[in-house]
Amino acid sequence: MNIKPLADRVLIEPAAAETKTIGGIIIPDTAKEKPLQGTVVAVGNGSKDEEMILKPGDQVLYGKYAGTELEHEGKKFLIMRQSDVVAILN
Numbered sequence: 001m002n003i004k005p006l007a008d009r010v011l012i013e014p015a016a017a018e019t020k021t022i023g024g025i026i027i028p029d030t031a032k033e034k035p036l037q038g039t040v041v042a043v044g045n046g047s048k049d050e051e052m053i054l055k056p057g058d059q060v061l062y063g064k065y066a067g068t069e070l071e072h073e074g075k076k077f078l079i080m081r082q083s084d085v086v087a088i089l090n
Contacts, residue, residue: 011079013078
């Protein structure tokens, strides 16, 4: 990965949005719910006030509007502060 988050930020690859059909109608990508779960791809070094708890490979839950979306090599990612992550999934 060529992206290295700074300070207390993490790079997350969101889980794929579920494809749903309602009575034969396919819901377009723009109307799908934004996934709230993903995998940590990279983490920063932390800051003097916050130690990094997350590590690459962690499955996490985050807030609906958390992070900044970016696209790198055709994949979509979110970059957000560690404090925007609400849980680690086991």
